Amino acid sequence: MAENTDNTDNILYIDDKEYNTDxxxxxxxxxxxxxxxxxxxxxxxxxxxxxxxxxxxxFTSSLIASLEANKETKAx
Numbered sequence: 353m354a355e356n357t358d359n360t361d362n363i364l365y366i367d368d369k370e371y372n373t374d375x376x377x378x379x380x381x382x383x384x385x386x387x388x389x390x391x392x393x394x395x396x397x398x399x400x401x402x403x404x405x406x407x408x409x410x411f412t413s414s415l416i417a418s419l420e421a422n423k424e425t426k427a428x
Contacts, residue, residue, distance in 0.1 A: 364371045364384065373384055 362373045364373055373381060376384065
């Protein structure tokens with residue numbers, strides 16, 4: 353099997369310009385690492401938000417249904 357020597361993991365695009373992070377200094381590499389970390393944390397926060405929003409809607413719907421059932425029981 354031929355080994356892939358293309359290392360596109362080190363290519364970064366900013367404002368339609370291509371940068372090879374192998375050529376970055378330590379400060380620039382640190383900033384790239386921070387950006388990746390922020391992107392991961394934002395994605396995780398969105399994931400958690402979606403789950404919590406769904407749970408909120410479910411619990412709210414359950415409470416409304418329970419209140420409606422109590423109202424019907426008292427009326428009947």
